[in-house]
Amino acid sequence: xxxxxxxxxxxxxxxxxxxxxxxxxxxxxxxxxxxxxxxxxxxxxxxxxxxxxxxxxxxxxxxxxxxxxxxxxxxxxxxxxxxxxxxxxxxxxxxxxxxxxxxxxxxxxxxxxxxxxxxxxxxxxxxxxxxxxxxxxxxxxxxxxxx
Amino acid sequence: xxxxxxxxxxxxxxxxxxxxxxxxxxxxxxxxxxxxxxxxxxxxxxxxxxxxxxxxxxxxxxxxxxxxxxxxxxxxxxxxxxxxxxxxxxxxxxxxxxxxxxxxxxxxxxxxxxxxxxxxxxxxxxxxxxxxxxxxxxxxxxxxxxxxxxxxxxxxxxxxxxxxxxxxxxxxxxxxxxxxxxxxxxxxxxxxxxxxxxxxxxxxxxxxxxxxxxxxxxxxxxxxxxxxxxxxxxxxxxxxxxxxxxxxxxxxxxxxxxxxxxxxxxxxxxxxxxxxxxxxxxxxxxxxxxxxxxxxxxxxxxxxxxxxxxxxxxxxxxxxxxxxxxxxxxxxxxxxxxxxxxxxxxxxxxxxxxxxxxxxxxxxxxxxxxxxxxxxxxxxxxxxxxxxxxxxxxxxxxxxxxxxxxxx
Numbered sequence: 001x002x003x004x005x006x007x008x009x010x011x012x013x014x015x016x017x018x019x020x021x022x023x024x025x026x027x028x029x030x031x032x033x034x035x036x037x038x039x040x041x042x043x044x045x046x047x048x049x050x051x052x053x054x055x056x057x058x059x060x061x062x063x064x065x066x067x068x069x070x071x072x073x074x075x076x077x078x079x080x081x082x083x084x085x086x087x088x089x090x091x092x093x094x095x096x097x098x099x100x101x102x103x104x105x106x107x108x109x110x111x112x113x114x115x116x117x118x119x120x121x122x123x124x125x126x127x128x129x130x131x132x133x134x135x136x137x138x139x140x141x142x143x144x145x146x147x
Numbered sequence: 148x149x150x151x152x153x154x155x156x157x158x159x160x161x162x163x164x165x166x167x168x169x170x171x172x173x174x175x176x177x178x179x180x181x182x183x184x185x186x187x188x189x190x191x192x193x194x195x196x197x198x199x200x201x202x203x204x205x206x207x208x209x210x211x212x213x214x215x216x217x218x219x220x221x222x223x224x225x226x227x228x229x230x231x232x233x234x235x236x237x238x239x240x241x242x243x244x245x246x247x248x249x250x251x252x253x254x255x256x257x258x259x260x261x262x263x264x265x266x267x268x269x270x271x272x273x274x275x276x277x278x279x280x281x282x283x284x285x286x287x288x289x290x291x292x293x294x295x296x297x298x299x300x301x302x303x304x305x306x307x308x309x310x311x312x313x314x315x316x317x318x319x320x321x322x323x324x325x326x327x328x329x330x331x332x333x334x335x336x337x338x339x340x341x342x343x344x345x346x347x348x349x350x351x352x353x354x355x356x357x358x359x360x361x362x363x364x365x366x367x368x369x370x371x372x373x374x375x376x377x378x379x380x381x382x383x384x385x386x387x388x389x390x391x392x393x394x395x396x397x398x399x400x401x402x403x404x405x406x407x408x409x410x411x412x413x414x415x416x417x418x419x420x421x422x423x424x425x426x427x428x429x430x431x432x433x434x435x436x437x438x439x440x441x442x443x444x445x446x447x448x449x450x451x452x453x454x455x456x457x458x459x460x461x462x463x464x465x466x467x468x469x470x471x472x473x474x475x476x477x478x479x480x481x482x483x484x485x486x487x488x489x490x491x492x493x494x495x496x497x498x499x500x501x502x503x504x505x506x507x508x509x510x511x512x513x514x515x516x517x518x519x520x521x522x523x524x525x526x527x528x529x530x531x532x533x534x535x536x537x538x539x540x541x542x543x544x545x546x547x548x549x550x551x552x553x554x555x
Contacts, residue, residue, distance in 0.1 A: 003498050003549065007491075012553040038490060039507040039514065039521040061520045063488035064554075124490060 005114035006121070007064065014068035014108065019075045022057045029138055033131040035123055040066045044131040046077070048139060053077050053085055058128065065121050069112060070128035076106035077132060085132060086142035092129045096122050148445045154530050156181040156437075167500030170535045175320050175479050175526030176504050177370045178351060180434075184373055187433035188426050198422055200399060210425055217428035218415070224435045225365065226356040227382050234388075234415040235428055238379035239347040240270040242366035243314070245381055245418065246343055247274035250364075250391045251312060254341075257283030260310040262340070264289045264297060264326075265516050266319045269509040271345040275314060284311070291516065294472040295322040302334050310340040317349035321508050321517075321524065322471030323454065323479045325349070332361045341387065347371055351528070352450055352477050354443040357382050369427060374434035378427030381418075388414045395420040446529045450478030453527045457536045464543055470517055478527035481508075484543065487550045489523035495546040501539055 024045045034041035040062030047055035056074040060067070073092075077085045092109070094101045098116045103109040115125045136142040154160055157179045162169050171179060191213060197206035199214045215230070222230040236242040255261070261275045265288050279286040289305045292298055297315075306313060313335040317328050332342035341363040346355065351372035357365050364387070369378040383391070393400055393411060397420040402410040411417035438446065457480050461467055466485035484492055493505035504524045507514045514520060525539055 003495060006494065007549070007553050009553075016554040037506065039511070040490075041520070063490035065490070118494060121490065121494060 006118055008111040008114060010108045010111045011068045012064065014071040015064040018058075018067055018071040020057045020071065020078075021059065023059060024055055024057050028055075029135045031131040031135045031138070033127060033134065035062075035066075035127055037123070040124060040127055042066070042070055042127055042131050044070070044074075044128065044135060046132075046135045048082065051141075052079065052081050054079070058131075062127065063121075063124050065112070065115060065124040066127045069125045070131075072106055072109045072112070073128045073132055076103065076109060080105070082136045082139055082141035086136045089129045089133045089136070089142075092126070096126060148441060148449055148529075150449070150530065150532050153441065154532075156183065157530050158182060158185070160530060164500040164502070165498050170501040170531075170538050172525040172527065172531065172535065172539060173502045173504050174351075174528035174531075175348060175371070175524065177376065178373050178528050179530065180375070180430075181373055181437050183437050184375065184430050184433045188375060188430045191426050191429045196426075199425055200416070213429050213432075214423065214425050217432035220432040220435050221380050222382075224355070224439070225350075225367075225382055226358050228358065228385070231414050232382055232385055232388060234381045234383070234418045235423055236366075236379045236381055237377055237424070238368040238370065239345060239366045240368075240379075242364075242379055242381035243271055243343070243345060244274050245394060246314075246364050246366075246383075246391075247278045249394045249418070250341075250383075250387060251275075251278040252282060253390060253392065254311045255279075255282035255284045258309060259284040260287050260307060261285070262287045262289060262305050262310050262313045262335075264315055265291055266295065266322060266324075266510065266513045267314075267316055268320055268345065268347065269511070270347075271314055271316055271343075272512065275312070278312075285309075289315075295319070295324050295470065296472055296475075297324075297326055297331070299327060299330055299334070302331050306334050306338050306340060308338055310335070310338050312343060313340050314343035314345065316345040316347070318352070318477050319471065319513075320348045320479070321481050321510050321513055321522065323476035323481065324471050325353075325475055325477060328362060329360050332363075336361070341384075348477070351438075352443075353447045363387055369431040369434060372431075372434055373437055375427045375430035378424045378431045380431075385414070388418075391418070393417050393420065397421050399423070441529065449529060450527055451476075453531060453533065453536065454478040454480065456533055457525065457527070457539070460536055460540045461543070464540065464547070466547065467543070470522060478531070479524060480526075481522045481524040483519060483522050484547060486554070487546060489521045491550065492523045492543070492546055495549060496539070496542050499538075499542045499545070501542055503539075 028045040042060035058070045195209040197210040199211040219230040335342045343364040344362045346367045350367040363384045365382040370376040400420040470481045489505035
């Protein structure tokens with residue numbers, strides 16, 4: 001069990017200097033999600049214009065993994081269509097299952113692949129992505145999870 | 148009390164986790180099991196397994212004897228006046244739910260009061276929220292002192308002539324504080340209210356005498372006191388149990404069944420519908436034997452010494468916050484390290500073979516009272532040593548270093 005596999009430099013950088021932390025004043029899609037088993041919580045806001053995410057911000061409290069994951073997700077999702085955003089969330093699920101996937105949108109995200117070796121922490125990493133999924137679904141896009 | 152001899156009786160402790168000898172500091176979540184308990188359950192399944200109270204055959208008699216013997220064992224352990232006052236349940240949660248749904252509706256009317264505290268575990272909080280909602284009763288909280296203790300003056304203020312039920316945990320699973328149950332019960336009784344005690348965190352660690360406490364209901368979990376998961380018990384005052392409604396119906400609990408009406412067995416069997424947790428009860432009785440052979444007073448003393456040692460040792464760590472009072476606590480320390488989230492603390496400790504709990508510990512209102520979203524908790528039991536505390540302290544220093552470096 002190598003801690004460096006989990007706490008990669010890029011993850012700690014997003015934890016220390018979270019991107020897109022804050023709120024969008026008006027006209028945004030807001031999703032509040034928490035992790036009832038551990039108390040982590042996120043409030044994600046997406047500004048959607050012409051089917052595209054023009055801005056994404058988050059606030060919340062949680063561990064290094066959940067907060068860095070939120071930082072990366074908001075960074076990657078900006079400028080993407082809702083369908084692309086949803087596809088990215090699906091790809092993130094695959095990453096958590098240990099499947100080799102690439103994130104051309106933001107390579108930093110691939111650093112979270114190490115979480116896969118720490119089963120108790122997967123739910124930390126996926127919190128922000130589940131919020132993204134819900135946000136997209138609330139716009140009538142994407143598809144509800146099939147399980 | 149020879150800790151090395153005690154440790155030898157817990158097979159699970161003798162393993163490496165992530166390349167380090169296991170240090171198990173999560174007994175407040177669930178305790179480990181001594182060989183005698185594991186063997187008792189195994190022996191039951193290998194030799195005596197059968198359904199209880201119905202078979203005419205020999206195995207049926209043996210199983211019934213073992214199950215009812217376990218009930219007597221629990222009664223003696225708690226100094227309950229009789230075994231009929233012990234109901235086997237799935238654990239503390241289902242015991243408290245039984246009181247809140249079986250007993251509470253018969254006494255609660257609109258405007259009546261249920262009094263609890265903000266430190267309660269969700270299992271001693273949500274059942275009362277629900278009971279209040281269903282009956283129109285008011286749920287009231289005894290406020291906490293800044294150090295997390297309860298002042299009896301506040302209890303006097305909170306409990307009134309409208310109070311029907313007071314329910315308080317004996318020991319907090321977060322603050323480690325031991326609440327003055329006997330004194331609270333006295334105040335409750337003076338106002339005609341019944342006293343319910345959540346004994347999940349007290350029963351494993353100290354001598355319990357339900358008559359001396361003068362409580363009306365007392366709930367416990369087997370798995371936190373060296374017993375198996377899935378077994379717990381509710382003690383109740385006889386007059387209250389006799390007027391309590393069953394909340395589960397079916398086999399075992401009936402006296403006579405007709406097409407449209409049925410009658411129930413006597414207490415406690417009317418509260419145990421279906422095939423009971425026989426092997427669990429056998430395991431719980433073995434756990435009680437184990438604990439009493441060592442002596443609850445010895446266990447209590449050992450853990451308090453360990454808690455005092457841990458408190459002073461961990462206090463030396465720069466940037467640590469320890470929650471709850473320094474004095475009068477059981478063997479658990481809940482804490483946070485500055486700038487490191489408790490999940491990250493728990494992951495780093497785990498990488499060194501140390502098991503602690505991180506999260507809200509099923510106490511979200513208490514977390515808000517402490518103004519944190521989560522905490523880390525190290526909890527000790529009879530098999531823990533000062534060396535375990537030393538390993539924890541050393542590992543916490545490395546956790547700080549690791550994160551200072553990683554985010555530095």
